[in-house]
Amino acid sequence: xxxxxxxxxxxxxxxxxxxxxxxxxxxxxxxxxxxxxxxxxxxxxxxxxxxxxxxxxxxxxxxxxxxxxxxxxxxxxxxxxxxxxxxxxxxxxxxxxxxxxxxxxxxxxxxxxxxxxxxxxxxxxxxxxxxxxxxxxxxxxxxxxxxxxxxxxxxxxxxxxxxxxxxxxxxxxxxxxxxxxxxxxxxxxxxxxxxxxxxxxxxxxxxxxxxxxxxxxxxxxxxxxxxxxxxxxxxxxxxxxxxxxxxxxxxxxxxxxxxxxxxxxxxxxxxxxxxxxxxxx
Amino acid sequence: xxxxxxxxxxxxxxxxxxxxxxxxxxxxxxxxxxxxxxxxxxxxxxxxxxxxxxxxxxxxxxxxxxxxxxxxxxxxxxxxxxxxxxxxxxxxxxxxxxxxxxxxxxxxxxxxxxxxxxxxxxxxxxxxxxxxxxxxxxxxxxxxxxxxxxxxxxxxxxxxxxxxxxxxxxxxxxxxxxxxxxxxxxxxxxxxxxxxxxxxxxxxxxxxxxxxxxxxxxxxxxxxxxxxxxxxxxxxxxxxxxxxxxxxxxxxxxxxxxxxxxxxxxxxxxxxxxxxxxxxxxxxxxxxxxxxxxxxxxxxxxxxxxxxxxxxxxxxxxxxxxx
Numbered sequence: 001x002x003x004x005x006x007x008x009x010x011x012x013x014x015x016x017x018x019x020x021x022x023x024x025x026x027x028x029x030x031x032x033x034x035x036x037x038x039x040x041x042x043x044x045x046x047x048x049x050x051x052x053x054x055x056x057x058x059x060x061x062x063x064x065x066x067x068x069x070x071x072x073x074x075x076x077x078x079x080x081x082x083x084x085x086x087x088x089x090x091x092x093x094x095x096x097x098x099x100x101x102x103x104x105x106x107x108x109x110x111x112x113x114x115x116x117x118x119x120x121x122x123x124x125x126x127x128x129x130x131x132x133x134x135x136x137x138x139x140x141x142x143x144x145x146x147x148x149x150x151x152x153x154x155x156x157x158x159x160x161x162x163x164x165x166x167x168x169x170x171x172x173x174x175x176x177x178x179x180x181x182x183x184x185x186x187x188x189x190x191x192x193x194x195x196x197x198x199x200x201x202x203x204x205x206x207x208x209x210x211x212x213x214x215x216x217x218x219x220x221x222x223x224x225x226x227x228x229x230x231x232x233x234x235x236x237x238x239x240x241x242x243x244x245x246x247x248x249x250x251x252x253x254x255x256x257x258x259x260x261x262x263x264x265x266x267x268x269x270x271x272x273x274x275x276x277x278x279x280x281x
Numbered sequence: 282x283x284x285x286x287x288x289x290x291x292x293x294x295x296x297x298x299x300x301x302x303x304x305x306x307x308x309x310x311x312x313x314x315x316x317x318x319x320x321x322x323x324x325x326x327x328x329x330x331x332x333x334x335x336x337x338x339x340x341x342x343x344x345x346x347x348x349x350x351x352x353x354x355x356x357x358x359x360x361x362x363x364x365x366x367x368x369x370x371x372x373x374x375x376x377x378x379x380x381x382x383x384x385x386x387x388x389x390x391x392x393x394x395x396x397x398x399x400x401x402x403x404x405x406x407x408x409x410x411x412x413x414x415x416x417x418x419x420x421x422x423x424x425x426x427x428x429x430x431x432x433x434x435x436x437x438x439x440x441x442x443x444x445x446x447x448x449x450x451x452x453x454x455x456x457x458x459x460x461x462x463x464x465x466x467x468x469x470x471x472x473x474x475x476x477x478x479x480x481x482x483x484x485x486x487x488x489x490x491x492x493x494x495x496x497x498x499x500x501x502x503x504x505x506x507x508x509x510x511x512x513x514x515x516x517x518x519x520x521x522x523x524x525x526x527x528x529x530x531x532x533x534x535x536x537x538x539x540x541x542x543x544x545x546x547x548x549x550x551x552x553x554x555x556x557x558x559x560x561x562x563x564x565x566x567x568x569x570x571x572x573x574x575x576x577x578x579x580x581x582x583x584x585x586x587x588x589x590x591x592x593x594x595x596x597x598x599x600x601x602x603x604x
Contacts, residue, residue, distance in 0.1 A: 069381070176365035179332050180423075182352040183359040184379035184430055198369045 046260065049150045052253035064254040069230045070239055074255065077236040078262055081215030083099040084154040088211045089204055092162025099163070100170040118160040122220025129153055145227035147198065150154035150235060154215045161214065198277060205274035209267045212245030216259055283308035283466040284329060284434055289338030291324055298324040300490040302338070306434075306468055306483075311460045313481035314470045317513070321490040322470045326436050331355050343433045346528070358427030358465075362439040364419040366411035372389065372422050372493040373398065373407040379430035397425040400459070423457075428463065437469035441476065453480050470478065474514045486510050504600055511600045518570040520562075522589060527557070527572040529597035533590050534581050542588035544569065549585050551575065560589055 023031070054060065064070055098104075099111055117125060129152060133143045143149045172220040173196065181191040225235040236255055245250035291299040298321045306312050314322040327333040331352035332528040339348045340433050347355050367375050373394050398404045401421040403414075411419055420440060427435060440456070441449040444477055444563040446604045457480045460467055470476050478498040486493040486501065486509075494506040505511035508524050517524045521542055536543065544562040551557075559568040569591060573583075584591070593599060 174363070174365060176361045176363060177367060179352070180359065180361060180365040180426075181367075181378070183330055183332070183355075183357055183424065184382070185353050186378075186382050187353065190382050194378070195367055 014037060022239075023046055037252050049253050049256045049260070055259040056250040056254055060250070061254050065253045069234070070236075070255060072231045073234045073236045073239040074258060074262075076147065076234070077259070080147070080150045080154055080235075081212050082266075084151060084215050085208050085212040087155060088158055088162045089208050090208055092211075093166055093200065093204055095163045096166035096170055109273065112174060114160050114163050117158075122157060122218070123224070125156055125221040126224040128154065129221065133275070134225060139192050144225060145229060145233060145238040147226075147233055149225040149227070150233055153225060154218055157218060158211035158214050162204060165207035165210070166200055169200055173199060188204050201277045202274050205270045209270045212248040212266050213263055216263055218268060243256055283343055284468070285339075285341040286325070286329065287339045287341070289325070289328060289335045289340065291321075291328065291333065291336050297490050299328070299335075302487070302490070302492055304485055304492060304495065306466065306485075307563070308343075308466050309464050310482040311457070311467045311469070311480060312466060313477035313484045314487055315474060315477040315481075315484050315492075315513070316472065316487035318472055320488045322472075322487045323438055325487065326438050326468060326470050329434070330357050330359050330436050356430070356433050358430065358432035360420070360423050360427050360433040360435070360437040360440050362442045364411070364416070364423045364443075366419055366423060368411055371410060372403055372414070373409050375411065375422055376425045376429050378426060383430070387555070393429060397429055400428075400462075401425045415448075416444045417452050420444065420452065421455075424459075426467070432465065435467040437464045437467065439470050439472070442471075449476075456480060457494070486513065488513070505600055507597065509602045511598070516570070516572075519567065520569050520593060523593070523599045524601070525593050525597055525599050527570045528571070529594050529599075530571045531571055531592050531594050532558070532560075532571060532581065532583070533592075534583075534587070536590045538590070538592045541592040542569075543588070543590050546583060546585055546587045546589060549578075549583065551578075556583075558583065558589075560591060562591070 015155070056064070065074075066254050095114065099107065099114075120128075129149070130144070132139065133149070133152060135142055135144050143152060177195055178191050181195045182188075186194065217237060218235070219241070222235065223238060226235070228234045228238050238257055240255050242251045243249075284304075285580070286302060286304045286306075287303045289299055298323060300321075302321070302325060304325075314325060316322045328335050329342070331347070331350055331354075335348065339346065341347060342355060342357070352359075367378065370378070376397050377390050380393060385393075393408075395404070398407055401424055403418060403421055403425065404420075406414060406418065411422065414422065424437075424440075441452050444452065453476055455461075456469075462486045469480070478501075481498060483495065483497055484501050485495050488509055494501060494510045496504075501510060502514055505514060508517075508536050511517055511524050517528050518527050518530075519525070520530060521540075531538075533541065542562050544560040547561045547568055548559040549556065554575055556573050556575055558571040558573065558578075560571055561568045571591065581587075581589075
């Protein structure tokens with residue numbers, strides 16, 4: 001009986017492998033266009049940046065990075081992006097949960113408004129933040145020229161990412177599975193921790209990677225409110241801009257290269273964490 | 282009585298799913314809740330499990346009033362139609378779930394999981410993920426998972442409904458044997474009368490939110506209380522104002538028996554070892570459906586157009602038809 005039951009699944013696996021091996025003419029063309037497009041837009045400019053940074057030579061490269069102001073800007077950017085990403089992991093998941101599981105008046109509106117920070121031109125987002133949390137704040141909160149300004153701006157523009165990656169996964173989650181856990185004696189908290197959360201981890205990780213990448217590259221939304229004070233509220237992208245303005249393209253590329261590496265490291269580690277959690281359960 | 286349901290009603294908006302249902306399900310037996318889709322049988326099972334709450338009425342499990350207990354506290358094992366596997370956990374982890382959240386010692390959990398996987402013939406699949414199993418294997422895993430916590434009752438909601446015909450048949454025979462081994466009080470929901478007749482010790486027929494009849498498969502088949510039960514448990518046809526089973530009709534080629542109904546064979550269909558006849562007894566009425574054996578059909582040389590006389594056999598199950 002066991003053997004008769006395993007047969008279909010083995011056949012399915014073999015079928016999939018065969019499907020993946022064969023590439024028709026249409027698929028070859030599709031692959032070619034995709035690779036070309038990706039190369040033109042992403043790979044070649046990235047390499048150009050790296051080449052430009054390499055043009056500095058090792059000593060000058062290190063000089064750029066050890067420059068106190070640059071190092072502070074990179075540190076600020078990375079730390080704030082990590083903090084905002086952590087915040088998003090919690091708040092984004094909570095928001096997605098509320099949007100999928102709860103019923104309340106204004107739910108449809110909230111569902112649409114979530115995307116506004118994503119759709120808003122960043123400089124407009126910056127303007128909104130200045131008018132609300134700037135020097136003449138109507139709510140009495142003034143974070144102008146502080147690191148809170150950076151944090152706030154990043155939190156605003158990265159808000160939709162985790163929500164939008166987690167939401168569809170949460171929607172397709174089987175209710176059966178939670179009922180099964182309950183009938184096995186699991187409390188709601190245990191069910192969430194052991195059953196629901198592991199199913200969401202890949203989506204949360206994907207959203208976190210997007211949020212981090214956005215955070216590390218943010219410019220428009222924070223320049224107005226943060227004041228760009230050297231060593232205090234100046235972020236890496238502002239630093240890149242300053243170097244470029246001064247005609248120091250190599251120096252700008254050096255920072256870009258560092259940001260690139262940091263992004264890669266974070267995205268790869270998120271992927272690794274996600275795999276580990278998914279496997280362990 | 283292991284499970285005692287008393288006066289349970291449940292509405293979903295305007296739809297009445299259960300209407301004042303009372304059932305007693307005895308300890309150690311395998312009971313089928315049988316009925317058409319939307320008849321309320323799954324709702325009853327979910328109310329017993331605590332996954333749904335009754336509007337009125339009470340549920341008692343093993344002498345304990347359970348009407349308002351959450352599912353976690355009922356000590357009930359539940360098996361779902363679509364397996365409800367924890368997809369990110371291995372088969373062994375799925376089975377261990379109930380024990381792990383009870384913080385049982387690791388060695389004990391390991392031993393019990395190994396026993397259960399052997400019981401459901403999945404010992405060599407312990408480290409696979411549910412997605413790497415066939416439907417039948419997944420359902421056996423779900424069964425092992427439900428049994429792991431030693432539930433006082435095992436509830437199965439259309440457990441074989443998502444499987445193909447062959448696997449379904451294998452699995453229900455296996456479930457019967459498993460039940461004879463484990464003896465846990467079990468209730469399963471099905472809309473397949475063959476499944477209920479083959480597997481269950483006792484059958485509760487539920488239709489439109491009410492219990493139509495409760496009895497052993499023999500009682501239900503031989504003495505249906507209503508024409509609904511008669512019709513749901515097997516094929517029926519009308520002969521002389523009564524509902525009769527097509528195989529409980531005697532066919533002869535001469536008007537031997539007094540009261541035999543004359544007719545003419547209008548259609549003949551051979552399906553394997555049996556032959557189905559449609560006999561027209563009056564032009565205005567639906568043809569009577571009759572099943573005979575292949576040998577009998579040959580012996581009487583029946584064909585389309587043959588003149589025949591029909592009468593119910595002496596031990597025929599019959600219910601007077603409601604016109």
